[in-house]
Amino acid sequence: MSISDRKLMILKAIVDDYIMTGTPVGSRTIAKKSDINVSPATIRNEMADLEEEGYLEQPHTSAGRKPSDKAYRLYVDTLMRASSLTNEEISFLKQYMKNKFSDVSNVVETVAETLSELTNLTSVVLVPDAKNKELQRIQIVNLGEHNALVLFVFRDGDVKNFRVKMPKDIDDQYLDNISNWLTDFVKGKTLEVALTDMKELSMDDIDVYQQFGLNLLNMVLNNVESSGSKNIVLGGAKNIFNYPEYQDINEARNFLTLLDTKDALYKVLADNKDLELSIRIGKENDREELKNMSVVTATYRMDNKEIGTFGVIGPTRMDYAKVITILHYISESMDTIFKNEK
């Protein structure tokens, strides 16, 4: 059963309005605002139909209607304009991002910040899993007094560092030698591959180096794994307060608590890794805690390997068009960093 064009127009008008205001919208509002020149009574009839078909819901008899998840889905898939941004806004966006990303050491934080500021939502950025990234170099730096710092530099420019204690103070030159040996060995491999490869080395190989390297790699891998659930960065958590429906302290609190259970968020983002753009509306989310939220994520990839997954989380009545546009332009900005300027 297909829905008449007028019904769709009405539905779109309702969703648009609800996304703006957050209050159930009545027939009068639609009659006045939209360009469907028809009386409130007529619209009421259509609305009753739309409700029967599951697109609208009524909080209570004397309230207007609000869109259901199903309605948002339809809205996102076919109703909404591709972008709700004007040309000026878009060029502002581009400029803004260019500035943001100009001198960046910590891309992840910048993406999180940019994303939340532009969307006025809470942003979620998945820190790329160090386990699956190619190593570029290992460098041991002597800090003196039996302390050393082991640096793992990855292909993508990420750096992880670990403080280790040495049994005795070791000559800088010797540390460099180990560093070089390790680098030669691991370069181009992921942590995991490097570790298994190293285990297979025959004992004939320079033993001390190997033992040292094994210890290091093991340590790092453990560390990387144990901090698995923390590989997530948030931005703009308090943006949720902008939404009147979160003025209730418990709602707000629950939301902030949800943000703290990074396991859940991690799962969601990790699940969407394969998708260039993922939109999960309300009950479409698997996680119970997210059943009344929407999560929109994008994955940026290069040479068919994902570099990063990032997105926003917020009320189902978020401005999907705007969010999608912004995600798009952030991807593009990352292109600039990782490709053009290379």
Place this chain on the structure above:
Amino acid sequence: MSISDRKLMILKAIVDDYIMTGTPVGSRTIAKKSDINVSPATIRNEMADLEEEGYLEQPHTSAGRKPSDKAYRLYVDTLMRASSLTNEEISFLKQYMKNKFSDVSNVVETVAETLSELTNLTSVVLVPDAKNKELQRIQIVNLGEHNALVLFVFRDGDVKNFRVKMPKDIDDQYLDNISNWLTDFVKGKTLEVALTDMKELSMDDIDVYQQFGLNLLNMVLNNVESSGSKNIVLGGAKNIFNYPEYQDINEARNFLTLLDTKDALYKVLADNKDLELSIRIGKENDREELKNMSVVTATYRMDNKEIGTFGVIGPTRMDYAKVITILHYISESMDTIFKNEK
């Protein structure tokens, strides 16, 4: 005019109770709870006196009393027990921190997390200013395709890294040479000193290196300075919800907004850098936004140079004794990292 011992006991009882419950405390409560065996009526008289002297305030006629900032000050200075923790709790603390700090690459985040978890307050940690830290090594790592990563390793194990573009792909060996030259030049100096020193180099010195080094140092310094207000890490922001007096959405919101204006927090922490332990109660804070909060900070130093400043921020009715104890044990744990195990 000195205050009688009984008055002090009553005041302490009131503060203790108010810290626990957050609700104004009446004469009955004190009469029952404390070991001052005296009738409510008597306590009322004393309370009236204490109010006159500015130690107590009454939200309204028919409510109990709550401590004033002045009362908290007295409490902190002379009334409270040094530690409200039992021996078991303390050994738990020590164990907890030992675990936390065992395999740490990011000390700052760990301190923030530990602090907020243990105190149930919001923690604030000042990231040590890279400008004034001694450099240990500079290492340039080739990432391929005209990209390179410049690593600045500091004496204390901190690492800052910057992605740079190279005009053309440069031989790894050559990059190592530059790295070594730079390291030799900067080792033991702060960024600022290194920069001025380098400017004074005569042009006879290997010119390319110098130019390259100058550019790098300049870039890093700019970056470090421009991110000045961000040198702060928070933990447990939502702990504020544990306090019933912050159930009001606006209070909570204001608090979270305050946390976002890192300038203010930075100022506060930086101001207290010289003090091993600083307790600012309510109006004692200079900042208007903090006039109804308390900020307790500790500075950890080594060889008379501060390594880190960290503390908590929360309602004036925080459990000062507990907070101080915990700050103390965190300092101690850091000793373990930076000294004993060295």
Place this chain on the structure above:
DNA sequence: GTTAGCACTCGTATATTTAGAGTGCTAACA
């Protein structure tokens, strides 16, 4: 098929009442 009219519903905002916690004062007591 569309629309004006109207009775009806129900949530929110406002006013009113009630209950109780705590006080200050007075007068009696040790």
Place this chain on the structure above:
DNA sequence: TGTTAGCACTCTAAATATACGAGTGCTAAC
């Protein structure tokens, strides 16, 4: 002279009652 029981008084917070209004669904006319 300091302590205490007794009691009237105050003021908040919770509970209850009232009023308002936005929005609906239905009916009947166009």
